Amino acid sequence: MAKRAAIVGGGVIGGGWAARFLLMGWDVRLYDTGPDARRRVEHMLENARAAMPGLWDVALPEEGRLSFHDELAEAVKGADWIQESLPERLDLKREVFARIQAVCDESAVIGSSTSGFRPSDLAEGAARPGQIVVAHPFNPVYLLPLVEIVAPPETGEARLELIRRRMREIGCQPLFLRREIDAHIADRLLEAVWREALWLVSDGVADTAEIDDAIRYGFGLRWAQMGLFETYRIAGGEAGMRQFLTQFGPALKWPWSKLTDVPELTDELVETIASQSDAQSGRHSIADLERIRDANLVAILRGLKTRDWGAGRLLNAGDRRMAQGPKSLEAMALTGPLPTGARAVPLDWTDYNGHMTEHRYLQAFGDATDRFLRLIGVDEDYLAGGQSFFTAETHIRHLGEARAGARLTIDTQLLMAEGRKAQVFHRMWEDARLVATAEHMLVHVDLESRRAAAPGAKVQDCLAKIAKAHAHLPRPEGAGAAVGRKPDRGAKDKAEG
Secondary structure (H helix, E strand, O other): OOOEEEEEOOOHHHHHHHHHHHHOOOEEEEEOOOOOHHHHHHHHHHHHHHHHHHHOOOOOOOOOOEEEEOOHHHHHOOOOEEEEOOOOOHHHHHHHHHHHHOOOOOOOEEEEOOOOOOHHHHOOOOOOHHHEEEEEOOOOOOOOOEEEEEOOHHHOHHHHHHHHHHHHHOOOEEEEOOOOOOOOOHHHHHHHHHHHHHHHHHOOOOOHHHHHHHHHHHHHHHHHHHOOHHHHHHHOHHHOHHHHHHHHHHHHHOOOOOOOOOOOOOHHHHHHHHHHHHHHHOOOOHHHHHHHHHHHHHHHHHHHHHHOOOHHHHHHHHHHHHOOOOOOHHHOOOOOOEEEEEEEOOHHHEOOOOEEOHHHHHHHHHHHHHHHHHHOOOOHHHHHOOEEEEEEEEEEEEOOOOEOOOEEEEEEEEEEEEOOEEEEEEEEEEOOEEEEEEEEEEEEEEOOOOEEOOOOHHHHHHHHHHHHHHOOOOOOOOOOOOOOOOOOHHHHHHHHO
Protein backbone atom coordinates (compact mmCIF):
# COMPACT_ATOMS: atom_id res chain seq x y z
CA MET A 1 0.00 0.00 0.00
CA ALA A 2 1.40 3.36 -1.04
CA LYS A 3 2.26 5.92 1.61
CA ARG A 4 0.07 9.02 1.63
CA ALA A 5 1.12 12.66 1.74
CA ALA A 6 -1.20 15.62 2.15
CA ILE A 7 0.00 18.93 0.70
CA VAL A 8 -1.67 22.04 2.08
CA GLY A 9 -1.04 24.88 -0.37
CA GLY A 10 -0.24 24.32 -4.03
CA GLY A 11 2.08 27.20 -4.85
CA VAL A 12 5.67 26.94 -6.04
CA ILE A 13 6.82 25.17 -2.88
CA GLY A 14 3.69 23.09 -2.27
CA GLY A 15 3.60 22.00 -5.91
CA GLY A 16 7.28 21.02 -5.69
CA TRP A 17 6.59 18.92 -2.59
CA ALA A 18 3.69 17.24 -4.38
CA ALA A 19 5.92 16.39 -7.34
CA ARG A 20 8.69 14.92 -5.17
CA PHE A 21 6.32 12.74 -3.15
CA LEU A 22 4.43 11.59 -6.26
CA LEU A 23 7.51 10.64 -8.26
CA MET A 24 8.84 8.73 -5.25
CA GLY A 25 5.74 6.55 -5.28
CA TRP A 26 3.58 8.28 -2.65
CA ASP A 27 -0.10 9.02 -3.18
CA VAL A 28 -0.69 12.76 -2.79
CA ARG A 29 -3.81 14.61 -1.72
CA LEU A 30 -3.57 18.32 -2.40
CA TYR A 31 -5.64 20.99 -0.66
CA ASP A 32 -5.74 24.46 -2.22
CA THR A 33 -8.89 26.48 -2.77
CA GLY A 34 -7.26 28.79 -5.33
CA PRO A 35 -8.95 28.84 -8.77
CA ASP A 36 -5.76 27.94 -10.66
CA ALA A 37 -4.24 25.51 -8.13
CA ARG A 38 -4.68 22.48 -10.40
CA ARG A 39 -3.02 24.24 -13.34
CA ARG A 40 -0.03 25.39 -11.24
CA VAL A 41 0.55 21.97 -9.71
CA GLU A 42 0.20 20.14 -13.01
CA HIS A 43 2.72 22.57 -14.56
CA MET A 44 5.12 21.84 -11.70
CA LEU A 45 4.57 18.11 -12.12
CA GLU A 46 5.28 18.34 -15.86
CA ASN A 47 8.66 19.97 -15.11
CA ALA A 48 9.43 17.40 -12.43
CA ARG A 49 8.60 14.41 -14.65
CA ALA A 50 11.09 15.68 -17.23
CA ALA A 51 13.89 16.43 -14.75
CA MET A 52 13.70 14.48 -11.51
CA PRO A 53 13.83 10.83 -12.71
CA GLY A 54 17.07 11.55 -14.56
CA LEU A 55 18.92 12.23 -11.30
CA TRP A 56 19.04 8.52 -10.61
CA ASP A 57 20.56 5.67 -12.60
CA VAL A 58 17.79 3.27 -11.60
CA ALA A 59 14.07 3.47 -12.20
CA LEU A 60 12.00 5.39 -9.67
CA PRO A 61 9.00 3.67 -8.09
CA GLU A 62 5.73 3.74 -9.98
CA GLU A 63 4.29 7.24 -9.71
CA GLY A 64 1.69 7.73 -6.99
CA ARG A 65 -1.85 9.00 -7.47
CA LEU A 66 -2.65 12.71 -7.24
CA SER A 67 -6.02 14.00 -6.09
CA PHE A 68 -7.28 17.54 -5.46
CA HIS A 69 -9.53 18.37 -2.52
CA ASP A 70 -11.67 21.34 -1.57
CA GLU A 71 -11.98 20.21 2.05
CA LEU A 72 -8.90 20.26 4.31
CA ALA A 73 -10.15 17.40 6.49
CA GLU A 74 -10.64 15.17 3.46
CA ALA A 75 -7.07 15.80 2.31
CA VAL A 76 -5.24 15.22 5.60
CA LYS A 77 -7.24 12.39 7.15
CA GLY A 78 -5.17 9.18 7.10
CA ALA A 79 -2.05 10.89 5.69
CA ASP A 80 1.39 9.73 6.82
CA TRP A 81 3.02 13.11 6.14
CA ILE A 82 1.25 16.48 6.02
CA GLN A 83 3.18 19.39 4.52
CA GLU A 84 1.94 22.95 4.96
CA SER A 85 3.18 25.51 2.40
CA LEU A 86 0.94 28.52 3.00
CA PRO A 87 1.94 32.23 2.98
CA GLU A 88 4.19 33.40 5.85
CA ARG A 89 1.37 34.48 8.17
CA LEU A 90 1.65 33.05 11.66
CA ASP A 91 -2.06 33.43 12.43
CA LEU A 92 -3.03 31.60 9.25
CA LYS A 93 -0.62 28.73 9.88
CA ARG A 94 -1.78 28.27 13.50
CA GLU A 95 -5.42 28.23 12.45
CA VAL A 96 -4.73 25.60 9.79
CA PHE A 97 -2.65 23.43 12.15
CA ALA A 98 -5.56 23.40 14.62
CA ARG A 99 -7.91 22.20 11.89
CA ILE A 100 -5.39 19.58 10.75
CA GLN A 101 -4.81 18.16 14.23
CA ALA A 102 -8.55 17.86 14.79
CA VAL A 103 -8.79 15.14 12.12
CA CYS A 104 -5.30 13.78 11.30
CA ASP A 105 -3.68 10.66 12.74
CA GLU A 106 -1.55 11.28 15.81
CA SER A 107 1.27 9.30 14.16
CA ALA A 108 1.40 11.67 11.17
CA VAL A 109 4.21 14.19 10.79
CA ILE A 110 3.05 17.77 10.19
CA GLY A 111 5.79 19.71 8.44
CA SER A 112 5.81 23.42 7.70
CA SER A 113 7.71 24.87 4.75
CA THR A 114 8.16 28.15 6.62
CA SER A 115 11.40 29.93 5.82
CA GLY A 116 11.44 31.98 9.01
CA PHE A 117 9.16 30.91 11.87
CA ARG A 118 10.28 28.70 14.75
CA PRO A 119 8.32 25.53 15.52
CA SER A 120 7.53 26.79 19.02
CA ASP A 121 5.82 29.80 17.43
CA LEU A 122 3.95 27.62 14.94
CA ALA A 123 2.76 25.16 17.60
CA GLU A 124 1.67 27.70 20.19
CA GLY A 125 -1.71 26.55 21.49
CA ALA A 126 -1.59 23.33 19.43
CA ALA A 127 -3.17 20.14 20.75
CA ARG A 128 0.05 18.18 20.13
CA PRO A 129 3.01 20.59 19.80
CA GLY A 130 5.54 17.81 19.19
CA GLN A 131 3.73 16.77 16.01
CA ILE A 132 4.49 20.07 14.24
CA VAL A 133 8.02 20.59 12.89
CA VAL A 134 9.69 22.94 10.46
CA ALA A 135 10.54 21.09 7.23
CA HIS A 136 11.96 23.90 5.11
CA PRO A 137 12.87 22.88 1.52
CA PHE A 138 14.55 24.72 -1.35
CA ASN A 139 13.18 25.54 -4.77
CA PRO A 140 12.84 23.50 -6.93
CA VAL A 141 11.80 21.03 -4.24
CA TYR A 142 11.78 18.11 -6.69
CA LEU A 143 15.50 18.58 -7.50
CA LEU A 144 17.25 20.18 -4.51
CA PRO A 145 17.57 17.63 -1.70
CA LEU A 146 18.15 19.80 1.39
CA VAL A 147 15.33 20.05 3.95
CA GLU A 148 16.02 21.96 7.17
CA ILE A 149 14.30 20.20 10.07
CA VAL A 150 13.62 22.18 13.24
CA ALA A 151 11.71 20.33 15.94
CA PRO A 152 10.44 21.42 19.36
CA PRO A 153 11.55 19.47 22.46
CA GLU A 154 8.19 17.66 22.62
CA THR A 155 8.82 15.91 19.30
CA GLY A 156 10.69 12.94 20.78
CA GLU A 157 13.41 10.69 19.38
CA ALA A 158 11.03 8.18 17.79
CA ARG A 159 9.34 10.85 15.68
CA LEU A 160 12.70 12.42 14.78
CA GLU A 161 13.90 9.06 13.50
CA LEU A 162 10.67 8.69 11.52
CA ILE A 163 11.25 12.13 9.97
CA ARG A 164 14.82 11.17 9.07
CA ARG A 165 13.63 7.95 7.42
CA ARG A 166 10.75 9.54 5.54
CA MET A 167 12.94 12.31 4.12
CA ARG A 168 15.56 9.88 2.90
CA GLU A 169 12.89 7.67 1.36
CA ILE A 170 11.98 10.54 -0.98
CA GLY A 171 15.61 11.38 -1.77
CA CYS A 172 16.01 14.35 0.58
CA GLN A 173 18.86 15.27 2.91
CA PRO A 174 17.39 16.26 6.29
CA LEU A 175 19.49 18.81 8.16
CA PHE A 176 18.46 18.81 11.83
CA LEU A 177 19.12 22.15 13.54
CA ARG A 178 20.63 21.94 17.02
CA ARG A 179 18.20 24.56 18.32
CA GLU A 180 15.48 26.90 17.16
CA ILE A 181 16.49 30.12 15.44
CA ASP A 182 14.62 32.54 13.22
CA ALA A 183 15.14 31.84 9.49
CA HIS A 184 17.04 28.62 10.27
CA ILE A 185 20.49 28.25 8.60
CA ALA A 186 20.43 28.56 4.84
CA ASP A 187 18.11 31.56 4.58
CA ARG A 188 20.22 33.48 7.10
CA LEU A 189 23.25 32.93 4.86
CA LEU A 190 21.27 33.81 1.75
CA GLU A 191 19.92 36.94 3.44
CA ALA A 192 23.44 38.20 4.08
CA VAL A 193 24.41 37.77 0.42
CA TRP A 194 21.09 39.23 -0.76
CA ARG A 195 21.51 42.28 1.48
CA GLU A 196 25.00 42.97 0.14
CA ALA A 197 23.75 42.53 -3.43
CA LEU A 198 21.01 45.10 -2.89
CA TRP A 199 23.56 47.59 -1.56
CA LEU A 200 25.82 47.00 -4.58
CA VAL A 201 22.93 47.90 -6.91
CA SER A 202 21.76 50.77 -4.72
CA ASP A 203 25.27 52.27 -4.58
CA GLY A 204 25.73 51.89 -8.33
CA VAL A 205 28.66 49.49 -7.96
CA ALA A 206 27.18 46.73 -10.13
CA ASP A 207 23.96 45.77 -11.87
CA THR A 208 21.99 42.56 -11.39
CA ALA A 209 23.68 40.68 -14.24
CA GLU A 210 27.18 41.54 -13.00
CA ILE A 211 26.36 40.39 -9.48
CA ASP A 212 24.93 37.13 -10.79
CA ASP A 213 28.08 36.65 -12.89
CA ALA A 214 30.24 37.12 -9.80
CA ILE A 215 28.37 34.23 -8.18
CA ARG A 216 27.90 31.78 -11.04
CA TYR A 217 31.40 32.15 -12.48
CA GLY A 218 33.09 32.28 -9.09
CA PHE A 219 32.27 31.20 -5.59
CA GLY A 220 28.89 29.69 -6.54
CA LEU A 221 30.71 26.89 -8.35
CA ARG A 222 32.85 26.19 -5.28
CA TRP A 223 29.87 26.21 -2.95
CA ALA A 224 28.00 23.67 -5.08
CA GLN A 225 30.47 20.97 -4.20
CA MET A 226 32.37 21.97 -1.04
CA GLY A 227 30.35 24.59 0.78
CA LEU A 228 31.89 27.47 2.71
CA PHE A 229 34.17 26.08 5.42
CA GLU A 230 35.74 23.36 3.30
CA THR A 231 36.43 25.89 0.55
CA TYR A 232 38.23 28.20 2.98
CA ARG A 233 40.13 25.28 4.48
CA ILE A 234 41.76 24.78 1.08
CA ALA A 235 42.40 28.52 0.78
CA GLY A 236 44.60 28.25 3.87
CA GLY A 237 47.06 26.03 2.01
CA GLU A 238 48.73 23.07 3.69
CA ALA A 239 48.15 24.60 7.13
CA GLY A 240 44.40 24.52 6.52
CA MET A 241 41.75 26.45 8.43
CA ARG A 242 44.02 27.80 11.17
CA GLN A 243 46.22 29.50 8.59
CA PHE A 244 43.21 30.89 6.74
CA LEU A 245 41.72 32.40 9.90
CA THR A 246 45.08 33.83 10.95
CA GLN A 247 45.70 35.37 7.54
CA PHE A 248 42.23 36.64 6.64
CA GLY A 249 40.53 36.93 10.03
CA PRO A 250 41.54 40.57 10.63
CA ALA A 251 39.79 41.57 7.40
CA LEU A 252 36.45 40.70 9.01
CA LYS A 253 36.74 43.90 11.06
CA TRP A 254 37.33 46.07 8.02
CA PRO A 255 34.33 48.09 6.77
CA TRP A 256 33.72 45.95 3.70
CA SER A 257 30.22 44.81 4.60
CA LYS A 258 27.00 46.69 5.28
CA LEU A 259 26.37 44.08 7.97
CA THR A 260 22.70 44.35 9.01
CA ASP A 261 21.99 47.66 7.32
CA VAL A 262 19.43 47.32 4.53
CA PRO A 263 18.96 49.83 1.72
CA GLU A 264 15.53 51.38 1.66
CA LEU A 265 13.49 49.80 -1.11
CA THR A 266 12.32 53.09 -2.58
CA ASP A 267 10.24 53.14 -5.75
CA GLU A 268 13.35 54.27 -7.59
CA LEU A 269 15.49 51.35 -6.31
CA VAL A 270 12.73 48.83 -7.01
CA GLU A 271 12.41 50.14 -10.56
CA THR A 272 16.21 50.07 -11.02
CA ILE A 273 16.46 46.44 -9.89
CA ALA A 274 13.38 45.34 -11.86
CA SER A 275 14.51 47.02 -15.09
CA GLN A 276 18.01 45.59 -14.78
CA SER A 277 16.52 42.14 -14.19
CA ASP A 278 14.30 42.59 -17.27
CA ALA A 279 17.34 43.52 -19.34
CA GLN A 280 19.27 40.55 -17.96
CA SER A 281 16.63 37.82 -18.31
CA GLY A 282 13.53 39.29 -19.93
CA ARG A 283 14.14 37.50 -23.23
CA HIS A 284 13.17 34.25 -21.45
CA SER A 285 9.73 33.51 -20.07
CA ILE A 286 9.53 32.27 -16.48
CA ALA A 287 8.59 28.82 -17.84
CA ASP A 288 11.71 28.88 -20.04
CA LEU A 289 13.88 29.88 -17.09
CA GLU A 290 12.42 27.03 -15.01
CA ARG A 291 13.37 24.51 -17.70
CA ILE A 292 16.86 26.03 -18.11
CA ARG A 293 17.37 25.97 -14.33
CA ASP A 294 16.22 22.36 -14.05
CA ALA A 295 18.44 21.16 -16.89
CA ASN A 296 21.46 22.93 -15.40
CA LEU A 297 20.78 21.53 -11.91
CA VAL A 298 20.45 18.00 -13.28
CA ALA A 299 23.78 18.36 -15.08
CA ILE A 300 25.51 19.70 -11.94
CA LEU A 301 24.02 17.03 -9.69
CA ARG A 302 24.88 14.23 -12.11
CA GLY A 303 28.43 15.58 -12.34
CA LEU A 304 28.67 15.36 -8.55
CA LYS A 305 27.35 11.78 -8.79
CA THR A 306 30.30 10.71 -10.89
CA ARG A 307 32.59 12.03 -8.15
CA ASP A 308 30.44 10.56 -5.34
CA TRP A 309 30.68 13.92 -3.60
CA GLY A 310 28.25 16.25 -1.85
CA ALA A 311 24.70 15.92 -3.14
CA GLY A 312 25.99 13.36 -5.66
CA ARG A 313 26.78 10.95 -2.83
CA LEU A 314 23.19 11.25 -1.64
CA LEU A 315 21.94 10.35 -5.12
CA ASN A 316 24.26 7.33 -5.33
CA ALA A 317 22.93 6.12 -1.99
CA GLY A 318 19.42 6.53 -3.40
CA ASP A 319 20.36 4.39 -6.41
CA ARG A 320 21.47 1.59 -4.12
CA ARG A 321 18.35 1.89 -2.00
CA MET A 322 15.91 1.95 -4.93
CA ALA A 323 17.59 -0.68 -7.11
CA GLN A 324 14.88 -3.16 -8.05
CA GLY A 325 14.85 -6.71 -9.31
CA PRO A 326 16.86 -9.81 -8.39
CA LYS A 327 20.28 -9.12 -6.93
CA SER A 328 21.88 -12.40 -8.05
CA LEU A 329 21.74 -14.88 -10.92
CA GLU A 330 20.36 -17.55 -8.58
CA ALA A 331 17.28 -15.40 -7.94
CA MET A 332 16.53 -14.98 -11.66
CA ALA A 333 14.48 -17.03 -14.04
CA LEU A 334 16.66 -17.86 -17.04
CA THR A 335 13.79 -18.74 -19.35
CA GLY A 336 14.01 -15.35 -21.07
CA PRO A 337 16.38 -12.42 -21.53
CA LEU A 338 17.78 -11.12 -18.24
CA PRO A 339 16.66 -7.71 -16.89
CA THR A 340 19.81 -5.58 -16.86
CA GLY A 341 18.61 -1.99 -16.82
CA ALA A 342 15.77 0.29 -15.72
CA ARG A 343 16.14 4.06 -15.67
CA ALA A 344 14.79 7.38 -16.97
CA VAL A 345 16.47 9.54 -19.60
CA PRO A 346 18.13 12.53 -17.85
CA LEU A 347 17.72 16.03 -19.26
CA ASP A 348 21.45 16.27 -19.96
CA TRP A 349 21.30 13.10 -22.09
CA THR A 350 19.31 14.82 -24.84
CA ASP A 351 20.67 16.61 -27.90
CA TYR A 352 19.58 19.44 -30.20
CA ASN A 353 16.91 17.16 -31.68
CA GLY A 354 15.29 16.72 -28.27
CA HIS A 355 16.01 13.01 -27.90
CA MET A 356 18.72 10.88 -26.34
CA THR A 357 22.04 11.49 -28.05
CA GLU A 358 24.06 8.67 -29.62
CA HIS A 359 26.76 8.23 -27.01
CA ARG A 360 24.16 7.95 -24.24
CA TYR A 361 22.74 4.85 -25.92
CA LEU A 362 26.20 3.36 -25.64
CA GLN A 363 26.42 4.41 -22.00
CA ALA A 364 23.06 2.83 -21.18
CA PHE A 365 24.01 -0.39 -22.98
CA GLY A 366 27.45 -0.35 -21.36
CA ASP A 367 25.78 -0.11 -17.95
CA ALA A 368 23.62 -3.11 -18.92
CA THR A 369 26.75 -5.06 -19.85
CA ASP A 370 28.27 -4.20 -16.48
CA ARG A 371 25.10 -5.44 -14.79
CA PHE A 372 25.27 -8.70 -16.77
CA LEU A 373 28.93 -9.15 -15.83
CA ARG A 374 28.17 -8.64 -12.14
CA LEU A 375 25.47 -11.30 -12.37
CA ILE A 376 28.01 -13.86 -13.66
CA GLY A 377 30.53 -13.02 -10.95
CA VAL A 378 32.69 -10.28 -12.49
CA ASP A 379 32.54 -8.10 -9.40
CA GLU A 380 35.04 -5.96 -7.47
CA ASP A 381 36.77 -9.01 -5.99
CA TYR A 382 37.09 -10.60 -9.42
CA LEU A 383 38.60 -7.43 -10.86
CA ALA A 384 40.96 -7.13 -7.89
CA GLY A 385 42.12 -10.66 -8.72
CA GLY A 386 43.36 -9.41 -12.09
CA GLN A 387 40.65 -10.64 -14.46
CA SER A 388 37.96 -8.88 -16.47
CA PHE A 389 36.10 -8.72 -19.77
CA PHE A 390 36.89 -6.16 -22.47
CA THR A 391 34.44 -5.12 -25.20
CA ALA A 392 35.97 -6.02 -28.57
CA GLU A 393 33.12 -5.03 -30.86
CA THR A 394 29.83 -3.13 -30.59
CA HIS A 395 26.90 -2.65 -32.96
CA ILE A 396 23.99 -0.39 -31.97
CA ARG A 397 20.76 0.02 -33.91
CA HIS A 398 18.70 3.16 -33.23
CA LEU A 399 15.08 2.20 -33.84
CA GLY A 400 13.11 4.93 -32.07
CA GLU A 401 13.41 8.19 -30.16
CA ALA A 402 13.85 8.35 -26.39
CA ARG A 403 13.08 11.76 -24.92
CA ALA A 404 13.93 13.29 -21.55
CA GLY A 405 12.07 11.58 -18.72
CA ALA A 406 11.28 8.44 -20.75
CA ARG A 407 11.38 5.31 -18.58
CA LEU A 408 13.61 2.74 -20.25
CA THR A 409 14.23 -0.92 -19.52
CA ILE A 410 16.95 -3.14 -20.99
CA ASP A 411 17.03 -6.92 -21.26
CA THR A 412 19.99 -9.07 -22.27
CA GLN A 413 20.24 -12.35 -24.17
CA LEU A 414 23.46 -14.38 -24.24
CA LEU A 415 24.02 -15.42 -27.85
CA MET A 416 27.31 -17.24 -27.36
CA ALA A 417 29.84 -18.17 -24.67
CA GLU A 418 32.83 -20.09 -25.95
CA GLY A 419 36.29 -20.13 -24.39
CA ARG A 420 37.45 -16.57 -23.91
CA LYS A 421 34.56 -14.97 -25.81
CA ALA A 422 31.00 -14.03 -24.92
CA GLN A 423 28.43 -12.41 -27.20
CA VAL A 424 25.50 -10.51 -25.66
CA PHE A 425 22.48 -8.86 -27.24
CA HIS A 426 20.69 -6.01 -25.45
CA ARG A 427 17.22 -4.64 -26.22
CA MET A 428 16.08 -1.23 -24.95
CA TRP A 429 12.37 -0.68 -24.41
CA GLU A 430 10.06 2.19 -23.54
CA ASP A 431 7.02 0.25 -22.35
CA ALA A 432 6.34 -2.16 -25.23
CA ARG A 433 8.16 -0.05 -27.85
CA LEU A 434 11.60 -1.25 -28.93
CA VAL A 435 13.87 1.81 -28.90
CA ALA A 436 17.28 0.34 -29.72
CA THR A 437 19.39 -2.81 -29.68
CA ALA A 438 23.08 -3.37 -29.04
CA GLU A 439 25.28 -6.36 -29.74
CA HIS A 440 28.60 -6.69 -27.88
CA MET A 441 31.42 -9.15 -28.39
CA LEU A 442 33.29 -9.51 -25.09
CA VAL A 443 36.75 -10.99 -24.61
CA HIS A 444 38.02 -12.18 -21.25
CA VAL A 445 41.48 -10.82 -20.40
CA ASP A 446 44.23 -11.08 -17.83
CA LEU A 447 44.63 -7.53 -16.55
CA GLU A 448 48.34 -7.89 -15.88
CA SER A 449 49.33 -9.15 -19.33
CA ARG A 450 46.39 -7.38 -21.07
CA ARG A 451 45.97 -10.50 -23.19
CA ALA A 452 43.03 -12.83 -23.73
CA ALA A 453 42.70 -15.55 -21.12
CA ALA A 454 40.12 -18.10 -19.99
CA PRO A 455 37.59 -16.91 -17.37
CA GLY A 456 37.62 -18.26 -13.84
CA ALA A 457 35.72 -21.45 -13.15
CA LYS A 458 32.76 -19.75 -11.41
CA VAL A 459 32.30 -17.26 -14.25
CA GLN A 460 32.53 -20.07 -16.82
CA ASP A 461 29.87 -22.04 -14.94
CA CYS A 462 27.51 -19.03 -14.84
CA LEU A 463 27.98 -18.35 -18.55
CA ALA A 464 27.38 -22.01 -19.38
CA LYS A 465 24.19 -22.03 -17.30
CA ILE A 466 22.81 -18.94 -19.06
CA ALA A 467 23.94 -20.14 -22.50
CA LYS A 468 22.14 -23.44 -22.04
CA ALA A 469 18.91 -21.68 -21.06
CA HIS A 470 19.13 -19.01 -23.77
CA ALA A 471 19.92 -21.53 -26.50
CA HIS A 472 16.17 -22.23 -26.67
CA LEU A 473 15.28 -18.57 -27.26
CA PRO A 474 14.63 -17.26 -30.78
CA ARG A 475 17.56 -15.41 -32.27
CA PRO A 476 16.68 -11.72 -31.81
CA GLU A 477 15.96 -9.60 -34.85
CA GLY A 478 19.03 -7.60 -35.79
CA ALA A 479 21.57 -9.98 -34.31
CA GLY A 480 24.61 -10.16 -36.55
CA ALA A 481 23.37 -7.31 -38.75
CA ALA A 482 25.90 -5.08 -40.45
CA VAL A 483 25.59 -1.31 -40.64
CA GLY A 484 23.01 -0.35 -43.26
CA ARG A 485 21.87 -3.92 -43.89
CA LYS A 486 18.33 -4.81 -42.92
CA PRO A 487 17.73 -8.24 -41.37
CA ASP A 488 16.79 -11.06 -43.73
CA ARG A 489 12.98 -11.28 -43.90
CA GLY A 490 13.03 -15.08 -44.04
CA ALA A 491 15.28 -15.33 -41.02
CA LYS A 492 12.98 -12.93 -39.17
CA ASP A 493 9.89 -14.99 -40.06
CA LYS A 494 11.66 -18.15 -38.91
CA ALA A 495 12.67 -16.53 -35.62
CA GLU A 496 9.12 -15.29 -34.99
CA GLY A 497 7.52 -18.55 -36.05
